[in-house]
Amino acid sequence: MRWALVKVCLAVTAMVVVAFAVPLGLVVREMAGDRAFSGAERQAASIGPTLSITTDREQLLRAMAITEPGSKGWMAIHIPATGGQDAQEVGTRRASRADVEATRRIGRAYTAQAAGGSVILQPTALASGDIAIVEVFVPEEDVSHGVATAWLVLAGVGLALIVGSVAVADRLGVRMVRPAQRLAGAAQDLGDGKLGVRVPEEGPPELKSAAVAFNSMADQVVQLLANERELAADLSHRLRTPLTVLRLNAASLGEGPAADQTRAAVEQLEREVDTIIRTAREQRPQTQPATGAGCDASEVIRERMGFWSALAEDEGREVRLAGVDRPVRIPVARPELAAALDALLGNVFRHTPEGTPFSVDVHNGEDAVIVLVSDAGPGIADPEAALARGNSGERTGSTGLGLDIVRRVAESTGGDVRIGYSVLGGTEVRIWLALHGAGRRERRGHRVVRRRKGRRDAVAPDGPPRHRTTPGGPA
Numbered sequence: 001m002r003w004a005l006v007k008v009c010l011a012v013t014a015m016v017v018v019a020f021a022v023p024l025g026l027v028v029r030e031m032a033g034d035r036a037f038s039g040a041e042r043q044a045a046s047i048g049p050t051l052s053i054t055t056d057r058e059q060l061l062r063a064m065a066i067t068e069p070g071s072k073g074w075m076a077i078h079i080p081a082t083g084g085q086d087a088q089e090v091g092t093r094r095a096s097r098a099d100v101e102a103t104r105r106i107g108r109a110y111t112a113q114a115a116g117g118s119v120i121l122q123p124t125a126l127a128s129g130d131i132a133i134v135e136v137f138v139p140e141e142d143v144s145h146g147v148a149t150a151w152l153v154l155a156g157v158g159l160a161l162i163v164g165s166v167a168v169a170d171r172l173g174v175r176m177v178r179p180a181q182r183l184a185g186a187a188q189d190l191g192d193g194k195l196g197v198r199v200p201e202e203g204p205p206e207l208k209s210a211a212v213a214f215n216s217m218a219d220q221v222v223q224l225l226a227n228e229r230e231l232a233a234d235l236s237h238r239l240r241t242p243l244t245v246l247r248l249n250a251a252s253l254g255e256g257p258a259a260d261q262t263r264a265a266v267e268q269l270e271r272e273v274d275t276i277i278r279t280a281r282e283q284r285p286q287t288q289p290a291t292g293a294g295c296d297a298s299e300v301i302r303e304r305m306g307f308w309s310a311l312a313e314d315e316g317r318e319v320r321l322a323g324v325d326r327p328v329r330i331p332v333a334r335p336e337l338a339a340a341l342d343a344l345l346g347n348v349f350r351h352t353p354e355g356t357p358f359s360v361d362v363h364n365g366e367d368a369v370i371v372l373v374s375d376a377g378p379g380i381a382d383p384e385a386a387l388a389r390g391n392s393g394e395r396t397g398s399t400g401l402g403l404d405i406v407r408r409v410a411e412s413t414g415g416d417v418r419i420g421y422s423v424l425g426g427t428e429v430r431i432w433l434a435l436h437g438a439g440r441r442e443r444r445g446h447r448v449v450r451r452r453k454g455r456r457d458a459v460a461p462d463g464p465p466r467h468r469t470t471p472g473g474p475a
Helices: 002-045 048-053 059-067 099-107 147-191 205-238 240-251 255-282 297-315 334-351 402-411
Strands: 075-079 088-091 108-114 116-124 131-140 319-320 360-364 368-375 416-421 427-435 449-450 455-459
Touching: 002 131, 002 147, 048 059, 048 116, 048 131, 059 075, 059 088, 059 368, 099 108, 099 116, 099 131, 116 297, 147 205, 147 449, 255 297, 297 319, 297 334, 297 360, 297 368, 334 368, 334 402, 334 427, 402 416
Parallel strands: 319 360
Antiparallel strands: 075 088, 075 131, 108 116, 116 131, 360 368, 368 427, 416 427, 449 455
């Protein structure tokens, strides 16, 4: 906008300067020519009194010598034959005889071209009644004297006007652009989660109105988020009562692996509810992952698989775990990764028949860590729909939020989640966790194929694996 305004002002000012300076320059040139010819006519008329008295050559030469053109040799007098005297020419003639005779016939001043300039031919009456012609030469430099200087002055004035108008337009542009830039920057900051950003309500009326509307919108966003946090805290707090009853009942189960597992699950659920309440009560919601947050994926996966393996043993499920024999650092907080794994493994137990085997594989690459959760269940009919938040597929016990939790964990690192058909015959969920800020842009167009222990794990970064899916399965 700023440069557009400067360009418009530059074009308009340039057109105005040209429209006025060019005609004015032509007028200056015409005035200089008129001044030179008028002066020559006055000099020619000054010889008239002398010619009316005498035609003596010597006296005429003395009269011519006291004039400026005569002293420079730019004057001549053409006297016709009269009173028994022959025609004579006093001074240096530059005009042609035809021009002289034409002037004598028409009886008025005449301007003719000559070498190096022009001549003024002025008819003057003699005492005898004949017509003598006074010739005054006007050099070309006298005709254009002062024109170049005048044109330079006009060009300087025009250039000064253009520069001044551009400077004024630039200042006006800055006054208009800065509020717009502040508004755009504030919108970017608000999108990045800086909810306290506001815009000064200044500038042109239109931008001032936009700033007022933006500040009002930001206030409403803050209020809506505050209401949402309070609602989440209230709903989580309501879970304390049934959790207390569940903890008391779990305490009466006695001893044994199943009882210990139940009590551990209840304790974990209580911790999760407390975490939700504390997070929801915070004054500033965390919209960005904490700097330096991360965990050892192998350790978290081994821990969670230890929890789920007991239930898998009860249901007769074969479990395979691979790739967790060495530390694998990822930029994901430990609770977030644990919640994502619990969501995926919970889907396996909820949506596949008892006895269905499943596996968890970890592949550690240079720019990403891939976690594959596969099962031999019926598969997922619509993988795209399964990743949509809140899409439960009308299945009992499903809220449609589990895979959305997994997706958000992966996308927080710049990665993604894909659903395909596993080699076990069911669903394969691939979690791509990017390392060192490596995003989807760096992986586009590459296909990673890994072979281990007689099986093939194909990962297509540029799209979900193109495998056949069957109806049903986890969402």
